[in-house]
Amino acid sequence: MKQIFLLLIFVLSQCQSNRQADNIALIEQQRLMVACQQFEAVYIGLNKDYINIPEARIAIDTLISIFDDYYFRHQAQKKYDTSEWYFPVQGYTARAIGNDKKNRHGFVDNGCNFFDRGINPGHPAYDIFIRDLNNDGKDDRTKEWVNILAMTGGIVVDVEEQWKKGTTARGGKYIWLYDPSTKGFFYYAHNNDLFVKVGDIVTPGQVIATMGRTGANANKERSQTHLHLCYYQVAPDNDIRPMRFYPQLKAATHTPRPSKNVNNNTEEPTPLDTALVDSAGNYIECGDDLSISSQSSQCMGSEQ
Numbered sequence: 001m002k003q004i005f006l007l008l009i010f011v012l013s014q015c016q017s018n019r020q021a022d023n024i025a026l027i028e029q030q031r032l033m034v035a036c037q038q039f040e041a042v043y044i045g046l047n048k049d050y051i052n053i054p055e056a057r058i059a060i061d062t063l064i065s066i067f068d069d070y071y072f073r074h075q076a077q078k079k080y081d082t083s084e085w086y087f088p089v090q091g092y093t094a095r096a097i098g099n100d101k102k103n104r105h106g107f108v109d110n111g112c113n114f115f116d117r118g119i120n121p122g123h124p125a126y127d128i129f130i131r132d133l134n135n136d137g138k139d140d141r142t143k144e145w146v147n148i149l150a151m152t153g154g155i156v157v158d159v160e161e162q163w164k165k166g167t168t169a170r171g172g173k174y175i176w177l178y179d180p181s182t183k184g185f186f187y188y189a190h191n192n193d194l195f196v197k198v199g200d201i202v203t204p205g206q207v208i209a210t211m212g213r214t215g216a217n218a219n220k221e222r223s224q225t226h227l228h229l230c231y232y233q234v235a236p237d238n239d240i241r242p243m244r245f246y247p248q249l250k251a252a253t254h255t256p257r258p259s260k261n262v263n264n265n266t267e268e269p270t271p272l273d274t275a276l277v278d279s280a281g282n283y284i285e286c287g288d289d290l291s292i293s294s295q296s297s298q299c300m301g302s303e304q
């Protein structure tokens with residue numbers, strides 16, 4: 001009888017501690033979701049001038065520590081080095097990155113940062129193109145959508161999945177991914193389908209979306225189907241600046257196309273560079289910088 005009683009006590013205490021663990025997990029999850037909502041509010045607030053820059057800096061600083069805390073608690077402190085990064089477009093390599101006459105690979109930041117785009121933010125990103133001459137969004141060789149991969153591990157902190165044709169929003173269906181290992185934010189724009197949601201933890205090489213043509217400019221007939229990819233790194237002084245990461249993209253792990261009927265050794269086409277530069281060699285595939293409204297941008301070479 002005494003043994004049964006002790007067993008009952010043990011089972012009840014286990015239930016109690018399980019319930020406590022569940023409650024803690026729930027609180028952590030809720031804290032993360034609130035932080036992600038705040039990230040979106042700051043991001044949109046900056047674009048629409050609802051929040052001033054000093055306030056935004058303080059807010060993002062706090063959010064980063066919440067993201068770091070959550071991620072490392074759930075990933076057993078696992079960090080990924082840039083040498084472990086994956087090329088973000090499945091079946092393609094760095095040869096698919098757009099270029100310009102000055103060999104900047106389309107990256108022009110004009111001194112802008114996450115908080116302050118300046119008068120002319122340029123194009124602080126890389127555009128990675130697929131072979132899609134009929135602009136249906138699919139790879140001409142496979143007739144399939146092309147997978148977008150997480151370059152590294154991190155937390156999905158914001159997504160836009162509601163973009164509709166005819167609206168002025170430029171990023172289209174985008175994903176913001178925070179990488180606690182290198183303290184950086186990735187921004188993947190113009191996707192078609194999104195396979196992740198806010199609060200998800202992703203691993204390097206995970207399929208997070210398919211490439212699309214969403215976004216006011218990316219949807220236009222003149223635009224070639226591409227991924228617009230930014231990486232903003234948190235500097236030691238807590239500024240968050242767009243970084244050039246062409247060497248890392250070039251060295252990143254490639255993954256073959258999933259299709260069975262396609263020869264994966266076929267070299268992918270070089271993007272049609274000439275369509276991307278004006279007569280002065282300026283990059284004209286802009287218009288998908290961080291500005292949400294198409295009215296506020298003065299992209300170089302832009303046909304506003």
Ligand SMILES: [Zn+2]
Pocket residue numbers: 123125126127227228229285286288289
């Ligand atoms: Zn772009």
